[in-house]
Amino acid sequence: MSDEGDLGAVAAKGRTRGIVARHAGILVALVAAWEISCRMGWLDPLFFPYPSAILLGFWRLYITQGNIWPHLGLTMLEVLVGFLAGSALGIALAVCVGMSDRLRRYLKPYVVVLEATPRIAIGPVIIAAFGFGWTSKTAIVMLVCFFAPFVNTLNGIVGVEPEKQSMFRSMGASKVQTFTKLLWPSALPEISAGLRLAMASALGGALVAEFIASNAGLGVLITQYTGTLNMASAFVCVLTLSALGYFIFRGMEELDRIVVFWSDGDRTDAMSRRRKAAWRAKMGTTS
Amino acid sequence: MRRILTATALGALVAMPAMAQDTTTINAVMPKQRSANYFPLIVGEALGYFEEEGIEVNLLPSDTPIPFVNFLRNGQADIAMLDSAEVLQAIAAGVDLNVIYEVMQTAPDGIAISGDSSITDVEELAGETVGLVSDRDRVTMQIALDARGMTEDDVTTVVVGEAGPTLAAAFRDQTVAAIAGSGPDWLAIQANGIPVKLITPEEVSNKPGNTFAVMASTLEEKGDAIEGYLRAWSKGMYVAEVDPEVVAQIARTAVPEEWEDPEFGQQYLNNAIRLNVSVTETLGGLNTETWSAIQPGMQKFGLIDEQVEPDRFLQPGPVEAANDFDRAEVEEEVAAWREANM
Numbered sequence: 252m253s254d255e256g257d258l259g260a261v262a263a264k265g266r267t268r269g270i271v272a273r274h275a276g277i278l279v280a281l282v283a284a285w286e287i288s289c290r291m292g293w294l295d296p297l298f299f300p301y302p303s304a305i306l307l308g309f310w311r312l313y314i315t316q317g318n319i320w321p322h323l324g325l326t327m328l329e330v331l332v333g334f335l336a337g338s339a340l341g342i343a344l345a346v347c348v349g350m351s352d353r354l355r356r357y358l359k360p361y362v363v364v365l366e367a368t369p370r371i372a373i374g375p376v377i378i379a380a381f382g383f384g385w386t387s388k389t390a391i392v393m394l395v396c397f398f399a400p401f402v403n404t405l406n407g408i409v410g411v412e413p414e415k416q417s418m419f420r421s422m423g424a425s426k427v428q429t430f431t432k433l434l435w436p437s438a439l440p441e442i443s444a445g446l447r448l449a450m451a452s453a454l455g456g457a458l459v460a461e462f463i464a465s466n467a468g469l470g471v472l473i474t475q476y477t478g479t480l481n482m483a484s485a486f487v488c489v490l491t492l493s494a495l496g497y498f499i500f501r502g503m504e505e506l507d508r509i510v511v512f513w514s515d516g517d518r519t520d521a522m523s524r525r526r527k528a529a530w531r532a533k534m535g536t537t538s
Numbered sequence: 539m540r541r542i543l544t545a546t547a548l549g550a551l552v553a554m555p556a557m558a559q560d561t562t563t564i565n566a567v568m569p570k571q572r573s574a575n576y577f578p579l580i581v582g583e584a585l586g587y588f589e590e591e592g593i594e595v596n597l598l599p600s601d602t603p604i605p606f607v608n609f610l611r612n613g614q615a616d617i618a619m620l621d622s623a624e625v626l627q628a629i630a631a632g633v634d635l636n637v638i639y640e641v642m643q644t645a646p647d648g649i650a651i652s653g654d655s656s657i658t659d660v661e662e663l664a665g666e667t668v669g670l671v672s673d674r675d676r677v678t679m680q681i682a683l684d685a686r687g688m689t690e691d692d693v694t695t696v697v698v699g700e701a702g703p704t705l706a707a708a709f710r711d712q713t714v715a716a717i718a719g720s721g722p723d724w725l726a727i728q729a730n731g732i733p734v735k736l737i738t739p740e741e742v743s744n745k746p747g748n749t750f751a752v753m754a755s756t757l758e759e760k761g762d763a764i765e766g767y768l769r770a771w772s773k774g775m776y777v778a779e780v781d782p783e784v785v786a787q788i789a790r791t792a793v794p795e796e797w798e799d800p801e802f803g804q805q806y807l808n809n810a811i812r813l814n815v816s817v818t819e820t821l822g823g824l825n826t827e828t829w830s831a832i833q834p835g836m837q838k839f840g841l842i843d844e845q846v847e848p849d850r851f852l853q854p855g856p857v858e859a860a861n862d863f864d865r866a867e868v869e870e871e872v873a874a875w876r877e878a879n880m
Binding site for chain 2: 295297298311316318374375378379382383462463464465466467471472474475476477478479480481482484
């Protein structure tokens with residue numbers, strides 16, 4: 252059993268290395284093709300700067316000048332605070348709406364209308380209402396992060412089979428017990444998917460806020476660099492955002508695997524094996 | 539040890555009045571973030587002129603379509619940088635607005651063409667396509683055409699956008715015959731080796747570019763702080779006359795993003811100095827005649843419904859206070875800063 256496990260782990264590690272190598276190969280080929288296209292004049296450096304210039308830009312912005320750090324920190328903070336506040340509000344409201352038919356009837360149309368309104372159009376109104384500071388930027392990110400958790404939580408709660416709810420009722424479960432033992436666990440996979448979507452959109456929300464009115468942040472830096480046609484440095488900021496978005500998304504996926512473990516077959520199997528082993532150890536038996 | 543303690547105690551005593559002085563925050567709404575384009579602000583901050591006045595500047599850069607006057611009215615901003623059209627429209631709408639300082643006494647607006655273009659004058663644009671950096675630049679084009687006896691119907695217009703690369707490509711590829719915009723729009727393009735020529739008629743430039751405006755009520759409540767703000771701004775402006783290299787050095791530190799290409803940074807600053815340094819003897823002086831002269835044109839192009847007497851909104855009091863500083867003292871401070879930092 253132990254040998255099989257080791258062999259499996261080695262094979263998995265090998266597969267991961269293979270995937271990483273393949274992706275690295277594709278990336279290097281793409282970057283090389285880009286560089287050659289720029290040098291041959293097939294790509295306009297005004298819109299697509301030389302990858303070598305972007306590489307130097309990374310060195311400049313992150314190491315020699317180091318001016319990207321405070322902007323990056325601020326954008327990440329806006330994303331984090333806006334995401335936490337927006338998704339908490341979305342989930343909380345969805346729980347209330349999901350538990351009450353009357354509230355659902357009254358509130359849902361307004362939420363849908365708000366969802367259909369383009370965020371970029373609401374941005375200036377929020378700035379006018381909340382001012383130029385931290386509050387308005389967080390409010391924009393909150394708004395962006397509100398809908399996906401709201402809709403998914405609501406769907407998750409409303410979508411629980413009525414038979415299960417009847418069974419809970421017939422067994423005399425209280426409202427709180429029905430919520431904590433049935434509705435919440437059933438809705439959790441959908442809530443988690445909503446949170447992943449919200450996190451992915453949060454970055455866009457923060458950028459919108461920074462484009463509209465801000466003294467700092469990656470959005471401001473991009474505006475400054477494109478305004479001065481310093482496209483290599485602008486690309487450094489854009490690629491930083493892409494990397495940030497990617498790692499945030501992967502982080503959320505990992506969190507999802509841990510928290511909502513029962514939605515992942517492999518993880519459920521692994522957990523069953525662990526519990527089985529623990530049980531056997533406790534009972535003093537071996538396989 | 540005793541000496542150190544005595545020196546520390548004396549230092550603390552000397553510093554106490556400065557620490558005890560209350561700091562007033564001035565919320566200033568402007569179109570951009572801290573930039574060499576507003577060098578009096580970054581110079582004033584670097585040399586401590588705002589601090590001396592007991593002021594902390596909370597810059598509110600805004601790229602929203604909401605008129606800046608609204609931020610003055612709702613109290614989010616104490617002072618706003620407005621162009622002449624915004625001022626006159628606000629006055630026409632009955633806003634109790636006071637223009638207290640002319641930040642840029644000549645407008646940066648203009649009509650630019652590619653350096654390779656055969657066009658030499660605005661009148662040759664008849665039948666051509668003219669690009670507008672934004673729809674706000676339509677009036678610049680209208681005034682320029684009107685100066686040559688033409689109207690908007692004589693050309694085709696298209697908004698090319700404010701994005702640097704798009705604008706640069708429009709110049710380089712000559713997808714439009716000319717572009718109406720303002721100095722900073724094509725400065726980056728020139729600095730990146732794409733030749734640009736200006737064919738701006740005098741009538742376009744002959745108007746205040748940007749002004750500082752406040753609500754009358756704010757002037758009553760925060761008059762001293764507003765005057766201190768303007769005085770610090772004037773000192774910052776004066777530094778460019780005394781030693782432009784010091785301004786460049788301060789800008790390099792305050793806005794390194796604009797200096798990654800040093801040639802661009804210097805050209806950008808030179809243009810900003812040209813626009814920001816007052817042409818009148820009084821820094822930020824209000825030119826009543828110009829404010830009267832621009833109104834018929836604005837009325838003609840529908841920007842304002844009726845003309846108003848400049849006395850109704852020009853408030854010269856703060857300008858006097860803004861110029862009430864010892865120029866020799868500033869010169870000494872600049873020399874000392876140079877000695878310590880360059």
